[in-house]
Amino acid sequence: MKTGIDAISFDVANIHLPIKTLATARNIEPEKLEKGLGLIQMTLPDVHQDPVVFGANALTKLILDHNINLNEISRIYVGTESGIDSSKPISSFLISLIEQKFGEDTLAECDVVDFTFACIGGVDALQNCIDFVKLNPAKKAIVVTTDFAKYDLNSTGEYTQGAGAVAMLVTSNPRIIAFDENWATSTKGVFDFFKPYRSISKEAITQNTNNDLWFDNLEAEIEIHKDQPVFDGQYSNQCYMDRTRNAYFSFKKLKNTTKTLYTTWNSIIMHLPYSFQGRRMLSEIYALDSAEKIISENIEPADYQAKIKEVAKSEEYRNFVTEKLQPAELASSLIGNLYTGSIFMGLLSTLAHYYDTNKEIAGTQFGFLAYGSGSKSKVFEGTIQPEWKAALANVKLFENLKESKEIDFNTYESLHKKEQKQSVRTPKNEWILDRIEKEIPVLIGARYYKWVD
Numbered sequence: 001m002k003t004g005i006d007a008i009s010f011d012v013a014n015i016h017l018p019i020k021t022l023a024t025a026r027n028i029e030p031e032k033l034e035k036g037l038g039l040i041q042m043t044l045p046d047v048h049q050d051p052v053v054f055g056a057n058a059l060t061k062l063i064l065d066h067n068i069n070l071n072e073i074s075r076i077y078v079g080t081e082s083g084i085d086s087s088k089p090i091s092s093f094l095i096s097l098i099e100q101k102f103g104e105d106t107l108a109e110c111d112v113v114d115f116t117f118a119c120i121g122g123v124d125a126l127q128n129c130i131d132f133v134k135l136n137p138a139k140k141a142i143v144v145t146t147d148f149a150k151y152d153l154n155s156t157g158e159y160t161q162g163a164g165a166v167a168m169l170v171t172s173n174p175r176i177i178a179f180d181e182n183w184a185t186s187t188k189g190v191f192d193f194f195k196p197y198r199s200i201s202k203e204a205i206t207q208n209t210n211n212d213l214w215f216d217n218l219e220a221e222i223e224i225h226k227d228q229p230v231f232d233g234q235y236s237n238q239c240y241m242d243r244t245r246n247a248y249f250s251f252k253k254l255k256n257t258t259k260t261l262y263t264t265w266n267s268i269i270m271h272l273p274y275s276f277q278g279r280r281m282l283s284e285i286y287a288l289d290s291a292e293k294i295i296s297e298n299i300e301p302a303d304y305q306a307k308i309k310e311v312a313k314s315e316e317y318r319n320f321v322t323e324k325l326q327p328a329e330l331a332s333s334l335i336g337n338l339y340t341g342s343i344f345m346g347l348l349s350t351l352a353h354y355y356d357t358n359k360e361i362a363g364t365q366f367g368f369l370a371y372g373s374g375s376k377s378k379v380f381e382g383t384i385q386p387e388w389k390a391a392l393a394n395v396k397l398f399e400n401l402k403e404s405k406e407i408d409f410n411t412y413e414s415l416h417k418k419e420q421k422q423s424v425r426t427p428k429n430e431w432i433l434d435r436i437e438k439e440i441p442v443l444i445g446a447r448y449y450k451w452v453d
């Protein structure tokens with residue numbers, strides 16, 4: 001029996017800053033961001049949006065577009081690293097909103113939980129749901145990935161920001177993609193990117209007007225949690241490369257094959273913290289694998305680097321990128337990093353590209369290289385199913401992205417600093433953040449949401 005993704009939907013911020021505008025303001029060469037990293041624009045939440053809003057909107061679209069009977073849903077598992085509460089998961093917010101719209105107790109017997117492991121939490125949720133459906137073929141599960149990839153102003157992460165969610169229905173005999181048995185994992189505990197609690201003095205709080213700090217108590221030293229990560233960009237790239245390479249070669253071992261897998265894959269879907277990350281990182285695997293070298297082989301560091309550089313610049317590799325990776329990059333260039341949702345937005349971008357260009361891909365294999373900081377990679381593969389086009393008919397990814405509203409630099413900074421009071425876009429047919437109940441001593445308390453027609 002096959003198991004995989006039967007339906008998919010998304011919700012992104014729908015307001016964006018052109019990368020050129022940011023480059024000019026920050027005195028960065030626009031060509032570096034556009035041609036070097038593949039960025040065109042970045043999205044960020046409007047005043048009424050947060051990760052609960054994105055997740056609830058993607059989930060509501062999934063339910064409405066595919067007439068999902070909620071009584072059939074046994075699990076809603078959320079991948080996120082943007083939790084808004086240390087105890088109450090985003091999935092708990094989602095069930096209350098869905099029941100608000102579709103009827104009380106419609107999800108009363110549904111199991112819900114959040115998975116957090118940086119960007120790979122959504123893949124963990126998916127793998128778990130696939131195993132569940134394999135054991136219970138009559139049951140269905142939903143995976144929601146939702147995040148706001150927010151970085152400090154003036155940091156090297158600033159131009160990779162993005163916000164939004166992807167929701168997927170996981171069933172037996174799925175219409176879009178069925179996953180194969182083998183999943184390879186590579187893990188190592190590192191500090192490449194993380195969001196620690198930080199201490200701040202009581203005096204500093206009274207001076208602080210930035211609402212994105214979360215205050216736990218008002219004793220002398222206060223523990224706060226910040227949305228923006230602590231990270232080391234180049235080291236995080238190295239960790240990404242090490243983990244995905246190890247998982248890729250473990251995957252080959254699991255499959256007991258010496259074939260270059262990327263040639264058997266019609267498309268390659270990688271975690272994309274920015275559009276060109278996949279193509280910049282995959283050249284190493286490409287070089288090692290095409291030279292039929294195995295990872296344990298001792299290669300002189302000097303030769304090794306030279307070989308990778310040579311491959312990355314070759315026409316053969318450029319053609320390979322255009323054919324296998326570029327379709328996944330298209331949406332990323334227009335949205336930015338979605339953390340847990342990035343790899344699934346890459347899948348959606350590829351499917352939508354082939355849908356819009358009327359190319360039949362049923363029966364072809366897609367390879368997945370997932371990464372989450374901290375760090376972990378998973379490599380797996382799946383086969384596109386005959387009904388993928390019918391399942392995708394309502395998604396209209398690129399049409400929707402064209403509707404995004406451009407903002408200017410001042411609006412961007414004021415949204416980032418949470419100084420903006422009015423929404424940039426008037427919400428319609430969607431969930432919004434209605435109010436945050438502020439209590440003393442908990443400065444930021446319960447969050448309330450409502451549906452706007």
Ligand SMILES: CC(C)(COP(=O)([O-])OP(=O)([O-])OC[C@H]1O[C@@H](n2cnc3c(N)ncnc32)[C@H](O)[C@@H]1OP(=O)([O-])[O-])[C@@H](O)C(=O)NCCC(=O)NCCSC(=O)C[C@@](C)(O)CC(=O)[O-]
Pocket residue numbers: 029031032033035036037081117118119120156157160193231232233234236237240271272273274277280337339371372373
């Ligand atoms: C990703 C970095 C490190 C990039 O860092 P950076 O310093 O902005 O860029 P760079 O120097 O690494 O690369 C610039 C590229 O532009 C090229 N370039 C230069 N000038 C020009 C020009 N004029 N015309 C054309 N091209 C130009 C230049 O040649 C180079 O391309 P290359 O040759 O190396 O392929 C930075 O953006 C960053 O710190 N980002 C935040 C962390 C991050 O995204 N890390 C990625 C790996 S970790 C990950 O993916 C997990 C994550 C982040 O999603 C979190 C999670 O798991 O939750």
